[in-house]
Amino acid sequence: MDLFLSSLQMLARWDVIAALFIGSIGGVIIGAIPGVGAAVAIAILLPATFSMDPIVGLTVLLGIYGSSMYGGAIPAILINTPGTAVNALTTYDGHPMAKNGNPGRALSLAYSASFFGGIFSVISLVLLSQLLAVIAPHFGSREIFLAALLGIVLVVLAHRGQVFSAGMLACFGIFLGTVGLEPVKYTRRFTFDQTWLASGIDLIVVVLGLFALSQAFLLLVQGDERPRPGRVTGGLLAGLKELLGFKRVASVSASFGVLMGMIPGVGEFTAQFLSYTYAQKTSREPDRFGKGAPEGLIASETANNAIPAAAMIPLLALGIPGEALTAMMLSVFYVHNVIPGPQLFANQLDFVMALYIALFLLNIIVLVFLIFSTNGILRLVRIPTRFLGTLILALGFVGVYSLRNSMTDCAMAAGFGVFGLILKRLQLPVVPVVLGMVLGGIMEVKLRSSMARVKTPLDFIDRPIAAMIFGLIVLVIGIHLHTSWKRRKRNGYTTGP
Amino acid sequence: MSGPGPNRKTSGPGRRPGDVVFAAFFLVVSLLLLSQLGNETKWVQGTRGFAQPAFWPAVGLVGMSLFACLHFLGTVLPSGGKGHVRETVFWFRSLEYAIWFMAYVWIVPLIGYLPATLFFVVCLALRNGYRDPPMLLKAAGMGVVIVVVFKGLLSVKIPGGQLYEHLPDGMRNFMLLYL
Numbered sequence: 001m002d003l004f005l006s007s008l009q010m011l012a013r014w015d016v017i018a019a020l021f022i023g024s025i026g027g028v029i030i031g032a033i034p035g036v037g038a039a040v041a042i043a044i045l046l047p048a049t050f051s052m053d054p055i056v057g058l059t060v061l062l063g064i065y066g067s068s069m070y071g072g073a074i075p076a077i078l079i080n081t082p083g084t085a086v087n088a089l090t091t092y093d094g095h096p097m098a099k100n101g102n103p104g105r106a107l108s109l110a111y112s113a114s115f116f117g118g119i120f121s122v123i124s125l126v127l128l129s130q131l132l133a134v135i136a137p138h139f140g141s142r143e144i145f146l147a148a149l150l151g152i153v154l155v156v157l158a159h160r161g162q163v164f165s166a167g168m169l170a171c172f173g174i175f176l177g178t179v180g181l182e183p184v185k186y187t188r189r190f191t192f193d194q195t196w197l198a199s200g201i202d203l204i205v206v207v208l209g210l211f212a213l214s215q216a217f218l219l220l221v222q223g224d225e226r227p228r229p230g231r232v233t234g235g236l237l238a239g240l241k242e243l244l245g246f247k248r249v250a251s252v253s254a255s256f257g258v259l260m261g262m263i264p265g266v267g268e269f270t271a272q273f274l275s276y277t278y279a280q281k282t283s284r285e286p287d288r289f290g291k292g293a294p295e296g297l298i299a300s301e302t303a304n305n306a307i308p309a310a311a312m313i314p315l316l317a318l319g320i321p322g323e324a325l326t327a328m329m330l331s332v333f334y335v336h337n338v339i340p341g342p343q344l345f346a347n348q349l350d351f352v353m354a355l356y357i358a359l360f361l362l363n364i365i366v367l368v369f370l371i372f373s374t375n376g377i378l379r380l381v382r383i384p385t386r387f388l389g390t391l392i393l394a395l396g397f398v399g400v401y402s403l404r405n406s407m408t409d410c411a412m413a414a415g416f417g418v419f420g421l422i423l424k425r426l427q428l429p430v431v432p433v434v435l436g437m438v439l440g441g442i443m444e445v446k447l448r449s450s451m452a453r454v455k456t457p458l459d460f461i462d463r464p465i466a467a468m469i470f471g472l473i474v475l476v477i478g479i480h481l482h483t484s485w486k487r488r489k490r491n492g493y494t495t496g497p
Numbered sequence: 498m499s500g501p502g503p504n505r506k507t508s509g510p511g512r513r514p515g516d517v518v519f520a521a522f523f524l525v526v527s528l529l530l531l532s533q534l535g536n537e538t539k540w541v542q543g544t545r546g547f548a549q550p551a552f553w554p555a556v557g558l559v560g561m562s563l564f565a566c567l568h569f570l571g572t573v574l575p576s577g578g579k580g581h582v583r584e585t586v587f588w589f590r591s592l593e594y595a596i597w598f599m600a601y602v603w604i605v606p607l608i609g610y611l612p613a614t615l616f617f618v619v620c621l622a623l624r625n626g627y628r629d630p631p632m633l634l635k636a637a638g639m640g641v642v643i644v645v646v647f648k649g650l651l652s653v654k655i656p657g658g659q660l661y662e663h664l665p666d667g668m669r670n671f672m673l674l675y676l
Contacts, residue, residue: 224626390621
């Protein structure tokens with residue numbers, strides 16, 4: 001109880017409350033505008049949060065992260081264009097339901113499912129935190145190294161059909177993280193005698209380039225689009241009642257979201273895929289899927305909204321980000337010298353609990369906000385895309401330039417922007433670059449510190465958790481090779497892994 | 498972000514135009530960087546292999562080269578699609594906006610954040626074909642809001658312009674601090 005009160009006290013400040021409102025409402029609006037998304041917004045706002053208290057900065061970013069998917073459902077349902085990438089599956093059933101004359105019902109169900117997923121995930125996080133507080137201290141250097149390695153392996157293998165390109169880009173991220181002055185022996189690596197490369201390539205510059213500037217370039221080069229969704233009528237609270245009729249699908253989907261969110265490198269898409277497949281296979285009317293089935297819409301929205309809270313688990317407990325957005329948040333922790341990991345749970349559990357409560361509150365704020373302002377948000381969906389590109393470019397400048405007032409950083413970010421545009425055009429994944437950069441750095445430090453006590457390779461996995469993670473890595477690779485081999489055999493050796 | 502799921506296209510045969518160009522470029526860059534491993538990293542005597550400064554760049558570059566090679570083979574072996582040139586031209590068209598961005602970065606320290614932002618957003622709006630006054634006003638308004646929110650309210654680190662030095666005292670301080 002003392003812990004809970006102490007956490008509440010951390011949140012009961014005007015700046016934290018303002019951050020909570022700005023983050024959650026801003027996140028919904030950002031999510032509702034196709035072509036922006038939480039990653040772009042977080043990348044832009046990241047440097048601005050460095051001057052804030054950690055709890056304030058993280059509350060803004062968590063607010064955006066946790067609420068953007070709510071907003072993303074609006075254009076997905078009304079104009080068949082997902083606001084954020086993870087709302088793509090919502091278009092399958094949400095848009096047909098809207099086209100059949102039920103846009104209010106579709107939106108209401110999406111909001112309710114998202115709310116359920118978000119709250120389910122926060123409750124799971126709170127229940128798990130006691131367990132995490134016990135387990136996390138058993139993670140030494142080698143366990144964290146292996147967990148980071150598992151994250152890299154999973155982020156590569158999770159991109160089915162793109163394993164080679166994902167592997168290539170993850171390794172590119174690992175390489176980028178090594179450029180500059182090496183921290184132990186103080187030798188230069190891949191600086192080509194250029195002083196501007198000596199301090200390394202900043203993660204935020206890469207993130208801003210790959211996510212924000214690339215998106216701006218893409219919107220500016222492509223032709224203008226001006227979507228025109230109609231007004232939504234009808235009560236938006238009815239979905240909560242309808243959701244009660246689909247308790248099983250909602251609970252299983254939220255569980256998939258929590259489970260997949262906790263595993264580094266897997267994320268929303270796998271959770272949605274599993275949830276949607278489960279909902280379809282267990283439905284009495286599987287043929288309705290893709291034509292406006294409420295279970296399909298619930299599976300998609302519940303699973304994706306259960307991810308943000310769950311994705312905080314590896315970040316807070318082990319200091320390992322599972323995807324790009326938590327990788328960005330990691331830099332906020334580092335800037336304020338708050339090191340996520342086992343020690344955070346041991347020494348600052350009230351801070352962790354305050355983040356959980358913030359996540360819980362943001363779901364309530366967002367639901368209330370959406371019920372009253374959906375039609376207002378629809379006006380923002382109509383922003384012409386090239387105009388939006390200009391806006392992102394101007395905001396991107398704030399993000400990059402305010403870091404160090406460096407023209408070099410801006411040039412590098414512009415370069416990564418063009419690189420990101422190429423990746424997006426080719427539908428190649430951007431996330432492995434960021435995770436490679438972050439997890440590569442963690443692996444380098446942890447391998448060094450763990451090898452001091454390792455005499456033979458087997459010593460590396462002589463502790464139960466290390467052995468378990470190593471077994472998991474072998475198992476995941478084994479399963480992937482087996483399924484790839486089976487698929488290739490079935491398809492007559494024509495497709496890649 | 499892309500990720501696994503029923504909505505995502507996979508990169509099997511029938512790839513996107515430009516894939517082979519990118520794969521070839523990435524492979525060449527990976528191999529060139531790998532060839533520089535000896536020159537661009539140091540070998541420290543008396544240090545175990547995994548703790549050598551070259552170890553992690555080597556992991557990254559060997560992985561990059563290996564996967565880039567496999568990815569390249571994957572793009573070349575199946576009959577490639579058409580439109581590689583058109584797609585490559587599309588990529589190069591984005592360079593125009595990278596130049597716009599760098600021009601914006603360049604003029605901020607000269608004329609100040611607010612004038613540079615206004616100039617940038619209005620010019621870019623004109624470049625994108627928005628000619629009607631309401632749209633240009635919206636662009637200018639958007640520029641003012643960005644400056645006021647980020648520099649005025651959030652106090653992000655953006656230096657004042659050289660042009661501000663020529664303003665009267667009171668106004669100069671205000672502009673340097675908030676705009």
